[in-house]
Amino acid sequence: MGKVFAFHGGIHPPENKKQSTRTPIRKAPLPKLLYLPLQQHIGMAASPLVNIGDRVLKGQMIAEPVGRISASLHAPTSGIIRSIGPHPVPHASGLESDCIVIESDGQDEWIEHQSIEDYTKLEPGTLIEHIRRCGIAGMGGAGFPTDVKLHLGDDHIVNTLIINAAECEPYITADDMLMRERAHEILGGIRIISHLLKPSHIMIGIEDNKSHAIHTLEQVLKGCELNIDIRVVPTKYPSGGERQLIKLLTDIEVPSGRIPADIGIVCQNIGTTTAIYRAVHHGEPLISRVVTVTGDAVAQPQNLEALIGTPFADLLDAANVYENKLYRLVMGGPMMGVTVEHDQIPVIKTTNCIIAATIDEMPPAPPEQACIRCGMCEQVCPAELLPQQLYWFSKGREFDKARHHNLFDCIECGACAYVCPSSIPLVQYYRFAKSEIRTEEAEQRKADHARQRFEARQARLEREEAEKEARRKARAEEAARAQQARKNNENAAATAEPAQDISALKTAAAVARTKLKKAQKALDAARESGEGDISALEAAVQAAQTSADQAQKALDSADKPSAPTAPAAGADIKQLKTAAAVARTKLKKARDALKNAEDKGLDGLDKLRATLSTLEQKAEEADKAFKDAENAASSSTEATPAAPVDMKALKQQVSIMRTKLKKAEAALEGLEGDERSQAEQALEELRQRHAEADQAFKAAEQAQIDAAAAQGVDLKQLKIDAAMARAAVTKLERALAKTEEEQERASLEAELVTARDKAEQLNKTLQQHEPA
Amino acid sequence: MTTVITAILILFGLAVVFGIILGYASIRFRVEGNPIVDQIDALLPQTQCGQCGYPGCRPYAEAISNGDAINKCPPGGQSTIEALADLLDVEAIPLDAEHGEEQAKTVAFIREDECIGCTKCIQACPVDAILGAAKQMHTVISSECTGCDLCVEPCPVDCIDMIPVETTIANWKWPAPAESRNLIATDRGRGELQQQEAH
Secondary structure, eight states: OOOOOOOSOOBOOOOOOGGGGSSOOEEOOOOSEEEEESOOSSSSOOEEOOOTTOEEOBTOEEEEOOSSSOOOEEOSSSEEEEEEEEEEOSOTTOOEEEEEEEEEOSOOOBOOOOOOSOGGGSOHHHHHHHHHHTTOBOSSSSOOBHHHHHTHHHHSOOOEEEEEEOOOSTTOOHHHHHHHHOHHHHHHHHHHHHHHHOOSEEEEEEETTOHHHHHHHHHHHTTOSSOEEEEEEOOOBTTTSHHHHHHHHHOOOOOTTOOGGGGTEEEEEHHHHHHHHHHHHTOOOSOEEEEEEESTTBSSOEEEEEETTOBHHHHHHHTTBOTTTOOEEEESOTTTOEEESOTTOBOOTTOOEEEEEOTTTSOOOOOOOOOOOOOHHHHHOTTOOOHHHHHHHHHTTOHHHHHHTTGGGOOOOOHHHHHOTTOOOHHHHHHHHHHHHHHHHHHHHHHHHHHHHHHHHHHHHHHHHHHHHHHHHHHHHHHHHHHHHHHHHHHHHOSSSOOOOHHHHHHHHHHHHHHHHHHHHHHHHHHHHTOSOHHHHHHHHHHHHHHHHHHHHHHHHHHHHHHHHHHHTTTOHHHHHHHHHHHHHHHHHHHHHHHHHHHHTOSOHHHHHHHHHHHHHHHHHHHHHHHHHHHHHHHHHHHOSSSOOOHHHHHHHHHHHHHHHHHHHHHHHHOOHHHHHHHHHHHHHHHHHHHHHHHHHHHHHHHHHHHHHHSSOOHHHHHHHHHHHHHHHHHHHHHHHHOOOHHHHHHHHHHHHHHHHHHHHHHHHHHHHSOO | OHHHHHHHHHHHHHHHHHHHHHHHHHHHTOOOSOHHHHHHHHHSOOOOOOTTSSSSHHHHHHHHHTTOOSOOOTTTHHHHHHHHHHHHTOOOOOOOGGGOOOOOOEEEEEOTTTOOOOOHHHHHOTTOOEEOOTTSOOEEOTTTOOOOOTTTTTOTTOOEEEEEOOOOTTTOOOOOOOOOOOOOGGGHHHHHHHHHHHO
C-alpha cells in the first residue's frame, strides 16, 4: 500500500451508508413502461433509429450517437416503441426532454449478441468502437462518453490509471455493493482499460469506510499480473471528486482549465469498468445499472439493478416506499443531487442513487442570513477557492470578477454551503453565475456569427451591385456606340435635310428664354437703381428676345409636323396621356404665373395672358387627342369580351378610374358656379365609367373563379388568392384603425366590406375544393 | 561653457533620434480604422435590426464612437448598456424607451401553408437566415435567426410570426437564489412592518 496524500478542505457529513448495504443487489422488477431520454450523457443527444410501433429486442440499438462526443442508446428490454417525445427527465430544471418510450412485452427477449473472444488480438480502435457501440458513458455522475476517454492514449502519454472507488457522498452504496459482489467483473474491466491505455501504474482509490469491499478486491487481485495498487484513503467528502482523488493519490494538482490526461492520468469509475467488462466479454450494451434506493421513507433501503429507463416510482415501490412519509425525492446524493418533483422520471446511465427522504431527514433549507465573513467556507473548499468572494461577485452580478476568481474551477460539491453558519445557498449562487456566464458567452458567439453573416451578405450585395453597374455601363457604351454609328450614317445620308432634333431645339429655346429672362432682370435692376448703361442693356434684351423667338419658332415648326402625325400613327395612348398631362401642368403653371403677376401688378400681363390662352388650347388639343385615342382603345376592349380577359389590366383600369373619380370629387369642392355644374357632369360620367369598369372587372373575376371551379381548380392559385384576400382584409382593418377622417373612414369601411366578402367567397371555394 | 554646449547638443541629438524613431513607428505600426468602433461593435448584439435608428450595428457603433447615446439598443438591453458604459467609461443609463423595450428573445417562424413565395422576407433578412426561392415556400433557419423582426413587415400575407425562444434543457439557466430579507433576529417585528409597507 502506497502513501496517501491529502487535499485541502473537505467535510465529514453523516454517512448514512449502512442502511442500504444490508441486503445484496437485487434485480428490480421489469417495469411496464420504460422512458429513455435521448440525452443521458455529456455531448450531443443521440438520434433515434426506431419508429413508433416498432418492436425492439433487448439490447437493440434504438438511437445512434451524433458527433464525436455522444453515446448510443439501447432497448433495455423487448417491447414496442410507444412514443418518441417530451417526458420529464432527471435534470435540475425539471423540464421535459425527448425520450423514447418502450412498452415492455414481459418476454425480455435478447437480440443476438456476441462476446469478443480475445480482445487483445483486436485493433485498439476496433475495440473502442465496440465500446462506443455499446453506449457506455461514465457512470459516476457526469456521464462523459467512455470511448472518448479511452482514446486519450492516442495523443497523451497515460502513465497512471486511477479507478475511482471512493464513493464519498453519503447514502450512496452502489459502487460499494458492486465491489463486494462483482469484483472479478471490475478486474476484467480494468484489464480492458489498461490494455487500451497502457498505463504503467494502476491505482484503485477507495475510502476506508468500505472495509468489506477492500477485502474482496484484495482477494481478487491476488496473483493479478497487472501493477494494481489499492489505495485506501481516509473518509472525507469530497475525496471522490476526480481532481481531489488525483491529489490524494499522487499529490499532483490538475491545472485549472486542463484535464487529468494532460498530466498523464486517466480516471474511470467502478461502475464504468463493469459496464466495459460486460460489453466486451458478454457483448451486452449498457442497459442496466445499480441504483441505491434509500432514505427514511423506504422500508427496505437497498441496491437494485435497474434497467435504464425505469421510472423512479417503480424502484420506490420495489423498496416499499411509505407514501405518507415521503417528503422529498432526491436524485443523486444529498450533497450534489437534485430534488425531483416527478416520480415518473426515469433512471439514466448516471443515476447512482435515489433518496426518498422524510421531512426530518431533509428539512427545508433555513432562511438565508447575512454573510458574517467567518471564512469557514474557504477552509472546507476542496478546490482551494474563495467561496465568500465568489458569493459576493455572484450576488452582485460581477461575473467577470467571479471568473477571475476561478469560478469555473468550482466542482459544486456543496461543502461550503454545508458549513455555512448563515445557511447561504452558496452553490446555488455559483450555479447561477456559471449559467449566466455561459449564456453570455453563447450570446457573444451568436452575435459574432451574425456579424459574420451580415458582413458576408453586405459584401455579396455590393458585389452584385458592382456587377450590375458594370453591365449597365457596358450596355450604355454599346448603345452610345450604336447611336454614334447611326448618327454618322444619318449625317452621311441626309445632309440636305436639316436634322430636326426636337430635343436639341427645345434645349436651345429654353436656353434662349433663360437668357432673355436674365437680360430682362438686369435691365429692371438697372432701371430701378438708375445706374449702368440702360440703353446697352435694352439692346441686349432685344437681341435675346429675337434669339428666343427664333429658337421658339424653329422648335414650333419642328414640333408641329410631328404632333398631328402621332394620333394617326399607332395612337400611343400612353404617350398621348403624358403629353396631355404635360400640357395641363404647363397650363397650371402659366395660370399661377399670371395670378402672381396680377397680384403684384407687374407688367407683361398681356403676354402672359396670350401664352396662357395658347397653352389652354394646346392642353385641350392634347386632352382631346388622348380621349379620342382612349375611347378608341376602350371600345376595342369592349368589343372583344369573349377574348381571354386580362384581369390585371382590368383591375388597373378600375383602380385608375377610382383615383380619377376621387380626384375629380376633390376638385369639385373647390369649384363654383358654372364650372361646377360642368365638373359635376364630368364627374357623373366618370362615375359611370368607373362603375362599368368595376362591373367588367368583377364579372371577369367571377368568370375566372367559376372557370376555375368548373375545371379541376388550381388549388394553389386559390390558396394564394385566399391568402391575399385575407391579407387585404387585415391591411384594410389596420388602415381603418389608423384613419380618423369621417369620409375616408366611410370609404375604407365600404372597401373592407367588399374585401371581406371576397375573402369569404374565396375561402368557401377553397374549402369546397380542398378535401378533393 | 563647452560642457553646457555639449549637453545641449547631446540632448538635441537625442531629441532628433527619438523623433525619427517615433515618426517611423507611427507610420510603420499605423492602426487601420478606428479600434474603438470594433470594440463597440463587438459588444452590440448584431441583430442588425435598426431599432437604434442606424442601418445596422456597425453604423450605430460608429455613431457611439462619435458621441451618440449608448442606450438605443433594445435587443442588447441593460447588459449591453452596462458593457458599453464599462468600455467607454461613462455612466450606464437606462434603455431609451423611444427605440423600443427589451423583450424576450424571439425567432421568426413562417407559417408555411400560407407562404406565397414572394421572396420579400428573404431580401429583408440581414443575416440570410431565410431560405426559399420565388414561388417556392420559404422557411427560417432558426439557429441563424437573430430575431430582428425585419422580415415581418414586408410579408404581403402576414404569415411570419415572431415566437419566443423556448426554454429547453440545453438553454435552461439556473435561477438566481431567492432574495432573502437578511433579518436580524431582534429586528423581526420591524422588518415585517417594512415588508407590509413595501406591498
